[in-house]
Amino acid sequence: ARQIMVVGVGGSGPAVTYAGNRFLLLGLKAYMCTDFYLMLMAASMLSRQDVVLAISNLGTTREIVETAGIAREKMARVICITNNSLSPLARMSNPVLVTASREVTLPEEAVASLICQIAILDALFALIGQAQGEKSRETLNGMGKVMVKAGVMREPAE
Template sequence: MQAENGKNSNPLVLISSNYKSMTKSEQKVADYINEKTKEVVYLTVTDLAEKIGVGETTVLRFCRKLNYRGYQEFKMAIAQSLVVLDEQIETEVKEGDSIDVMASKITQQNTKTLKDSLEILAFDSIEKSMTAITKANSVHFFGIGSSGITAQDAEHRFMRMGFNVYQSSDAHVMAMKASLVSKQDVVIGISTSGSTKDVVDAIRIAKENNAYVICITNHARSPITQYADVILLAASKESPLQGGAYSSKIAQLHVLDILTKAVEMERKDESFASIKKTAEAVLDKMY
């Protein structure tokens, strides 16, 4: 569970998920820490501010934005994360790696993605989402590109549990469906960047129609989160050239798997009955 003060989360993961919402000065702090992580644990707040060329207040504001009480608490978290950082360096795929070494490294990277996602996932957000979904007349999943495929997976899973569920990955269809929802409906927007315009626009329309909005994203403060009643964070770094990276997909599916299981257990009898019916419906489709 993500602690309110962030102490249980990897600070480097928190930096990544909050980076887009930072000021330019705060981003300079973030960039320096990402580049000189090992050096930071030996620097005072004054030393760090001078090396970066910002004021001490900027460093302190940066720490508080990540939910640390101050620089010392942040620095302690950095020190604790260095072991993880060393492990990450060892898992970087390099030219010349054999297939078995590459496979091992990718497995370790994906395992880290799952662990990081668990660190920043707030259990109370899962509970709020679960409660809203179980009471909803209908559930809608919106996503574009790779996130649209995740939305399809989610639709399939919730359909098997007996929900009135829909997914959309077309910008026009998303907008039209969003215009028809009401306060009895739940809309879940999936966007790794949190900045996919078509998804954000549809989420905004849904919110204007008083739907309960949940977003699954890698960035805690991004355009999509402005309209969300609940934010479910998934941890995975993705550059503009890596759109649809498998690690991002794994993180999204991991969060959805946790949410889906929570919903399934909350309405255990109904879910089991629906899963049984849908399984029996396709028995003659298999050898």
């Protein structure tokens, strides 16, 4: 993909940030949107070379479904992480990565859905890292050197 746009709102917001950061660590151009206005602006510039990763527990959140619809109109690929494989979001996504958490009724249960989303993201990142092979290691080493030079990280111990 030319670029990856990761979108989600509310309880899925932390998973969006996590995903965007991890894609960057793999050396992929990624940006995160948890604001609907920014989603609309960014989606309007998508093309068939782009991917949207939409994260929504119920798969019915209007902002996410609308953004995914615009992405499809622009011929971008839409991938979703959701707990509802029959949701409007799932119907416009390929592939659909399904979590296994209960429907959220209490704040504590929102944490369970977030943990499920992050588990799927970690599996996805492991697969991408394996597929990239040595490129992933080179990207991380290059980032590490920049961080050390900027003084925000120490040299790794040998």
